[in-house]
Amino acid sequence: MTTSDAQHPADLNAQTVSGIANLARLSLNETQSAEYAQSLNKILGMMESLKGIDTDGIEPLKSPFDHPQPLRQDVVTESNHREEYQAIAPAVQDGLYLVPRVIE
Template sequence: MSANTSQTDNTLTVHDVEKIAILSRLAIDDSKATAYAESLNKILSLMQALQAIDTTDVEPLKSPFDHPQPLRDDIVAEPNRRDDYQAVAPATQDGLYLVPRVIE
């Protein structure tokens, strides 16, 4: 927040938005600075409202769904052509490509 912004009023001013734009190296149109300040203040207001919610007894969710998600069957759709691809390789061993060492 700006030094000009008081502790009780946590809103961004047009001047604050212009300073943030300069620090961020963003070019903003002066005519849109007011709209940006209003939009940012709405976001900050929402964040303050979210911070006010008591979540002490709320368990974290690993998924928003109560049941496991259905997954498609893991079916092989293409044939194994590794031998064909490795036939043109300069060097292979045990199904792996051999390459020159680049780090000693």
């Protein structure tokens, strides 16, 4: 999509919202379409105002925190109890629980 093809936020109207709702298989009445169009235009207007902010010289954030998050050691803390748990199961095969078929 080229810049000339892009819609300006003021171009979003109830008819456009209804068309999008139809494609998304949503049911909206005329009042709802108009309200959503107005709300979406406000959001798009805010996004346009963000484009005007000078971000030259500002490094992108890797994390919103000042310090990296500590990670726990990746070690096994519990033993494997599968055989104990499966010993009381009604049906087990090859380490898997067997259940009745629910989809035909």
